Amino acid sequence: MNNKKRLLEEITTCPECKGTHIIRDPNRGELICSDCGLVLEDELIDYGPDWRSFDNEEYEKKAHTGAPVSPLIHDGGLTTEIGYQNRDSYGNPLSNKARAQVYRLRKWQKRLRIRNSTDRSLAEALSQLMKISSAMNLPRDVRETAAMIYRKAAEKDLIRGRTIDGILAAALYAACRQCHVPRTFDEISKVTGIPKKDIARNYRFLSRELKLRLPPASPLDYLKLFGSRLHLSGEAQAKAKEILDQAEKEKLTVGQNPLGIVAASLYIASVLCGDKKTQREVAEQVGVTEVTIRNKYKQLSEKLGIDIAL
DNA sequence: AAGACGAAAGTGGTTGA
DNA sequence: TCAACAACTTTCGTCTT
Numbered sequence: 001m002n003n004k005k006r007l008l009e010e011i012t013t014c015p016e017c018k019g020t021h022i023i024r025d026p027n028r029g030e031l032i033c034s035d036c037g038l039v040l041e042d043e044l045i046d047y048g049p050d051w052r053s054f055d056n057e058e059y060e061k062k063a064h065t066g067a068p069v070s071p072l073i074h075d076g077g078l079t080t081e082i083g084y085q086n087r088d089s090y091g092n093p094l095s096n097k098a099r100a101q102v103y104r105l106r107k108w109q110k111r112l113r114i115r116n117s118t119d120r121s122l123a124e125a126l127s128q129l130m131k132i133s134s135a136m137n138l139p140r141d142v143r144e145t146a147a148m149i150y151r152k153a154a155e156k157d158l159i160r161g162r163t164i165d166g167i168l169a170a171a172l173y174a175a176c177r178q179c180h181v182p183r184t185f186d187e188i189s190k191v192t193g194i195p196k197k198d199i200a201r202n203y204r205f206l207s208r209e210l211k212l213r214l215p216p217a218s219p220l221d222y223l224k225l226f227g228s229r230l231h232l233s234g235e236a237q238a239k240a241k242e243i244l245d246q247a248e249k250e251k252l253t254v255g256q257n258p259l260g261i262v263a264a265s266l267y268i269a270s271v272l273c274g275d276k277k278t279q280r281e282v283a284e285q286v287g288v289t290e291v292t293i294r295n296k297y298k299q300l301s302e303k304l305g306i307d308i309a310l
Numbered sequence: 311a312a313g314a315c316g317a318a319a320g321t322g323g324t325t326g327a
Numbered sequence: 328t329c330a331a332c333a334a335c336t337t338t339c340g341t342c343t344t
Binding site for chain 1: 337338
Binding site for chain 2: 181198200278279290291294295
């Protein structure tokens, strides 16, 4: 921990642009490079003892030696109801030690409950986040990023008038992009049950209000994802990338749904490399229609002079 | 029978008056 | 605020392998 702290304080040059104008914003817990706008945030966040609100000494001590502090801490059993019989799941009485523990947990939970509504809904949201992201098999850094984004949104009072789930889904989408683990609106929509357009709208909103500096969705990230999901050969994946690069160079991609281009690239590559996938397969994976693939691949192969002998 | 094709109508978001 | 518009989808009949 100390090590980490010292390290952070020593950051004086931006890893991105090598600029030296690093601004520290203690309130937001961010380090910002004023040269290129890079936010070195997640390293800094949640530094202080966020557990201090439980002013019980015992707890304070435990908190600092326990699990690493992460934006996800509101989760972890705290939202579970704790029964009032001092018995374990078999109905046997608990030992003194266990009973004391259960008692503390109960007290803790009660305190959590009593706290203000924003905290309560935050806790709820975070546990919801865990459910969704584990259903989607998302890595931890994505979860933490999503939690961070959600927290910031909550702090800025951006949730009011919107639904928790909607913002959460949008935060998750943003986090996926930030971490280069791209997921489509469709996927997130399927898991969360939030309509795609709502996620998209909330995402735009968050991105504007929180000034998330996300690079435009990289078709390349999607290409990798879908390429592997389709079990496309390495050769074909490389080919798809080639096609995509070319298409971008020729400015054939502006104003188009990147997913359509990605799907078409994958399809063309699969045909060219003799590892053919049907339009249907590709369409299903990527989440566009066959018609779109058809139109796009016609357009692409024509403009790029690629001959597909079918 | 499955895949590919394309026309036609429908949908939701963006744009510009 | 609203209509025009472009991109994409849905649906469906037809052609190809």
